[in-house]
Amino acid sequence: MSMKDVKSIGARIATGGKARSLPSIDAAAIRELAELLTQTGLTEIEIEQAGSRLRVARQSGGTVFAEAPPRAVSSSAPAAPEAPAASKGPHPGAVPSPMVGTVYVAPEPGKPPFVKVGDTVQEGDTLLIVEAMKTMNPILAPRGGKVAEICIHDAEPVEFGQTLLIIS
Numbered sequence: 001m002s003m004k005d006v007k008s009i010g011a012r013i014a015t016g017g018k019a020r021s022l023p024s025i026d027a028a029a030i031r032e033l034a035e036l037l038t039q040t041g042l043t044e045i046e047i048e049q050a051g052s053r054l055r056v057a058r059q060s061g062g063t064v065f066a067e068a069p070p071r072a073v074s075s076s077a078p079a080a081p082e083a084p085a086a087s088k089g090p091h092p093g094a095v096p097s098p099m100v101g102t103v104y105v106a107p108e109p110g111k112p113p114f115v116k117v118g119d120t121v122q123e124g125d126t127l128l129i130v131e132a133m134k135t136m137n138p139i140l141a142p143r144g145g146k147v148a149e150i151c152i153h154d155a156e157p158v159e160f161g162q163t164l165l166i167i168s
Helices: 003-015 027-040
Strands: 044-049 052-059 062-065 094-096 101-104 126-132 135-140 145-150 156-158 163-167
Touching: 027 044, 027 052, 126 163
Parallel strands: none
Antiparallel strands: 044 052, 052 062, 094 163, 101 126, 101 156, 126 135, 145 163
């Protein structure tokens, strides 16, 4: 799909697929953008033309179409009991990624990793490196403790806020 095709989709969004004064949802444009996400491996695409905007984002396991108003769900039945509290929020010792990038566990290929499970670290020790835009960013220990779990693999892409490792 070329830039010309994306502009064509934008033009259809702006006119609702027809020559009308009020824009409407163009399902074909949404399908084409979803296909473009699949072809390129992108996780999100947004186009805007003539004041109309369409955003398509992929989330774990599928394609989600954003910009739709949330629906209120009413039910007279009581809510189901919640899962145990273990699934609420990140682990208290989690070290999240401060940025999107590629994580590296060693200073360079072939060298030993900065840390291994069971290692004791001090606040400020280098735990990993996250490469973003050709810049190597050291991830420092926010507190001292023992490395309980490493949640990523070397040279793996990471998202902002993703748990990299856990310090107990």
